[in-house]
Amino acid sequence: MEIQRREFIAAIGSSAAVGLAGCAALGGDDGDGPEISGETLTLTTTTSTYDTGLLDELNAPFEDRYGVTVDTVSQGTGAAIETGRSGDSDVVMVHARSQEDEFMEDGYAINRRDLMFNDFxxxxxxxDPAGISGSDDAVEAFAQIAESESAFVSRGDNSGTHTQELEIWEEAGFEGGEFGEWYQEAGQGMGEVIVQTGQSGGYTLSDRGTYLSMINDTDLEIHVEGPVEDGPEILSNPYGIFAINPGVHDNVNYDLAMAYIGFITSLEGQEIIEEYTVEGEQLFFPEAIAEEPNFQQYVPEDWDGSNSD
Known part of the structure; x- marks a missing residue:
């Protein structure tokens, strides 16, 4: 994935506005679409999008426009997906494509869109007890942490960050259960893990957004950069959003879910993401609108439709 700041061109903006106008019909103003005013959307999402404050900026204008309420449930990616699997969520926003693809292949999710990215x-x-600062090789940095037996605090919660961490450990030659006492599984969200890492004097893998949102509350430093600052691609961190399939769970609010997806992937929603900063630092980079759309974003990788009727 090429990491760069995206410019929104006028032609794309016009098409996005048309798409959003179609979603606006869901408010029922013309009498033809379903009425969603007064309803509640349940969004399950990662702790990183919640802890950074981005969702407050995105949800407020959506709620005002449609006269609805967004009930945000902050969980790790794995837990957010499982909530959707049980039908207790209308829309899911996460950052672990492998888990998202599996969920879609199982038939629980539809209409997935690329949303935004930052990096790990x-x-x-x-x-820096392991001497990794300035390295451009995340896999080698993990190997050095293990070799020095420096403390490492893992999310340990099947989140998107945890999923990526385990992939890096696997590339470094480590499988689950092969770690020593230096490896600690917190089973907590990113903010809590950053606090615990500071107490341990060791390391952790963090998404950039959460770290920047807490930079005044921690002494931890960045030792290995991700692709946003020209670091290794293995530290890329894309986010996706999808609706829960109403054909599987007829209780979900599909109309409102699609209105929400339409809003945050529109020009207006993407500009909110683009302009959201903490301490002058941009936390997320919009990815839903591009001059050359990635049509593969809508389906799982290697999808061939052979398991569909």
């Missing part, structure tokens, strides 16, 4: 970074104690 390896952060740790300023003293």
């Amino acid at each position: 970074i390896i952060i740790g104690d300023p003293d």
